[in-house]
Amino acid sequence: MSLKPRVVDFDETWGKLLETVEGVIKLGNVPRATWNDRFSDVYALCVAYPEPLGDKLYSETKKFLENHVKGLHMEVKEADENLLQMYHKYWEQFSRGASYMNKLYGYLNSQFIKKQKLSDADIQYGYGIDINEQLMDIGELALDIWKRLMIEPLKEQLVKMILGEIHRDRCGESPNQAVIHGVINSFVNVEEYKKKLKLKLYQDLFEVKFLQETGDYYRSEAAKLLDENDCSQYMEKVLHRLSEENLRSRKFLHPSSYNRVTQECQQKMVAEHLLFLHNECKEIVRKEKKEDMQRLFKLLQPIQNGLGEMIQELEKHIKDTGLEAICNLRGDNVPFQFVESVLDVHTKFSKLIQSVLAGDQAFTSALDKALTAVVNWKPSPRHVCKAPELIAKYCDSLLKKSSKGISESEVDDKLSQSIIVFKYIDDKDIFQKFYSRMLAKRLIHGLSMSMDAEEGMINRLKQACGYEFTNKLHRMFTDMSVSNDLNNKFTDTLKNKDADLGISFSIYVLQAGAWPLGQTALTPFAIPQELEKSVREFELFYNTSFNGRKLTWLHHLCSGELKFSYLKKPYIVTVTTFQMAVLLLYNNCDSMTYSELFDTTQINEKELTKTLQSLVDVKILNKEGQGNEHKCTFTLNTEFTNKRTKFKITTEIGRASCRERV
Numbered sequence: 001m002s003l004k005p006r007v008v009d010f011d012e013t014w015g016k017l018l019e020t021v022e023g024v025i026k027l028g029n030v031p032r033a034t035w036n037d038r039f040s041d042v043y044a045l046c047v048a049y050p051e052p053l054g055d056k057l058y059s060e061t062k063k064f065l066e067n068h069v070k071g072l073h074m075e076v077k078e079a080d081e082n083l084l085q086m087y088h089k090y091w092e093q094f095s096r097g098a099s100y101m102n103k104l105y106g107y108l109n110s111q112f113i114k115k116q117k118l119s120d121a122d123i124q125y126g127y128g129i130d131i132n133e134q135l136m137d138i139g140e141l142a143l144d145i146w147k148r149l150m151i152e153p154l155k156e157q158l159v160k161m162i163l164g165e166i167h168r169d170r171c172g173e174s175p176n177q178a179v180i181h182g183v184i185n186s187f188v189n190v191e192e193y194k195k196k197l198k199l200k201l202y203q204d205l206f207e208v209k210f211l212q213e214t215g216d217y218y219r220s221e222a223a224k225l226l227d228e229n230d231c232s233q234y235m236e237k238v239l240h241r242l243s244e245e246n247l248r249s250r251k252f253l254h255p256s257s258y259n260r261v262t263q264e265c266q267q268k269m270v271a272e273h274l275l276f277l278h279n280e281c282k283e284i285v286r287k288e289k290k291e292d293m294q295r296l297f298k299l300l301q302p303i304q305n306g307l308g309e310m311i312q313e314l315e316k317h318i319k320d321t322g323l324e325a326i327c328n329l330r331g332d333n334v335p336f337q338f339v340e341s342v343l344d345v346h347t348k349f350s351k352l353i354q355s356v357l358a359g360d361q362a363f364t365s366a367l368d369k370a371l372t373a374v375v376n377w378k379p380s381p382r383h384v385c386k387a388p389e390l391i392a393k394y395c396d397s398l399l400k401k402s403s404k405g406i407s408e409s410e411v412d413d414k415l416s417q418s419i420i421v422f423k424y425i426d427d428k429d430i431f432q433k434f435y436s437r438m439l440a441k442r443l444i445h446g447l448s449m450s451m452d453a454e455e456g457m458i459n460r461l462k463q464a465c466g467y468e469f470t471n472k473l474h475r476m477f478t479d480m481s482v483s484n485d486l487n488n489k490f491t492d493t494l495k496n497k498d499a500d501l502g503i504s505f506s507i508y509v510l511q512a513g514a515w516p517l518g519q520t521a522l523t524p525f526a527i528p529q530e531l532e533k534s535v536r537e538f539e540l541f542y543n544t545s546f547n548g549r550k551l552t553w554l555h556h557l558c559s560g561e562l563k564f565s566y567l568k569k570p571y572i573v574t575v576t577t578f579q580m581a582v583l584l585l586y587n588n589c590d591s592m593t594y595s596e597l598f599d600t601t602q603i604n605e606k607e608l609t610k611t612l613q614s615l616v617d618v619k620i621l622n623k624e625g626q627g628n629e630h631k632c633t634f635t636l637n638t639e640f641t642n643k644r645t646k647f648k649i650t651t652e653i654g655r656a657s658c659r660e661r662v
Helices: 010-025 032-046 054-077 080-104 106-116 120-125 138-170 177-189 200-228 231-252 255-269 271-286 290-300 308-326 334-356 361-375 387-399 408-422 428-444 451-465 467-496 529-545 577-587 594-601 605-617
Strands: 559-564 571-576 591-593 621-624 633-636 646-648
Touching: 010 032, 010 054, 010 080, 032 054, 032 080, 032 106, 054 080, 054 106, 054 138, 080 106, 080 138, 080 177, 106 138, 138 177, 138 200, 138 231, 177 200, 177 231, 200 231, 200 255, 200 271, 231 255, 231 271, 231 290, 255 271, 271 290, 271 308, 290 308, 290 334, 308 334, 308 361, 334 361, 334 387, 334 408, 387 408, 387 428, 387 451, 408 451, 428 451, 428 467, 451 467, 467 529, 559 577, 571 577, 577 594, 577 605, 591 594, 594 605, 594 633, 605 621, 605 633
Parallel strands: 571 646
Antiparallel strands: 559 571, 591 633, 621 633
């Protein structure tokens, strides 16, 4: 075949081409050789000499397609009840044939039609240009002709019959899915060549009417279901209808309609009956009917402002449940009861939200609001919220050595859980004050079960509230470590000086700004002679090492061990520094008056009275005299006995060391 332009007899060439085109559009059997020859004929007509015949070829092809579609239209129109099947059959044939034709006319499309097509700019800004007269690719032309000569005349019948078939499907019958889907999709595919608004025909012709019909059907269906069922049954059946319609959309419709159909169904069966559903909401939530709650959630979630009532009801219910759990706590273990009760409520409703309400964030927020109200509850505005203190005591009891019967891993789990309750506290600064005081006592008196557990809890608090919140707590830990190093250096210094203190002596040096150890409890105190050398040597060591720092001794926090050798068997007793000062005086005598003790120790009356009473209570001293304390005499009980040879007089002190504060 020569590509050189030549003189072409149009009628003869078109006659041969027309025969092939008829075969192609009807999906007949066209041999490869014939196809190639006709392809060449299209080329020859487009480059014919002396004048190209492309416009004439386009015109004749258009006439052929119009006549062919008119003929098909007549057959489809007369099909009556089988109109959809006949339409679908011819559409499938024509649309495929048109795509083959488009390929056969490839040269005409690319060289002749493309050059004469209007650009987007021409369409948007052109003046006096008739868009309907612009040339189209042959494939586009075929589809446009189908739209004009097949769909437009039959649109009323087609849509009416499609809606009827879908209604049959809703009633449980089984229409031909392939036919309905194919016919509906033809409204989309017939305009697939458009650059914009490809779905306009589908939407205007079919979707608008289908949505209206769907709305009417489900409005009626909802009214019927409400008359025949209670709320639980209604919700169950509505969800079933929604599921069915969702599947039906996928069987028949274009994907662009899926959401619109679902929204229409939800509007008619849910949104228009919100008042009814909201009225039932309170009972469902209060009685924790999980299946109904799940159904209600699924129905209300897609509706604008649909979940508001349910969220409020759940928040009220959680709050009431929580307050009922904590309001009447009694007994010695209230901190444990409080925290565990709040955690039980939190766990219960967290699981419910996750399993029943899909972990929806709005309900999680409602849980948080409700528990915040529970944790910060107080009987009246005049009362103080107890939560910060109770949670601090809960942590304190877990972190103390006295926490018996609980493994370290269990303690760690409980401390982790306590952070859940802690986060709900409004006055976290108050918690911090309680916690730091209790931590100070644990560290100073050696009561901590585990330093790892202590540090782990502080890190949890830091994650919850930031570094500033736990800064002082971290500094308290640092002081304990620094004090250990300081004790070692002090011991080495004494060895180098060959100094013997005569007693075991250790200290804690604590930063005034980090520890909650106020100096209001300080009292005048004459250090016992047995301790003077130790105190003097340490002050000398410390002032040499840290010039300019001032030590303030907190004797009321100090403790020591005394050995009782005057009884039938020796005892080692842990005592406070004030108790030690009193007892050491009895090395030289067996009896002393209150005034003598006061003058010698210089402890203020309040502390001295408390100290003497503690020694009398354990029967180490005998009190002689009645009435005014100042006129009493205190005598050493030489008949004292105890089942244990090692014990402590006060439960607060547990470590034989003196502590001090910088």
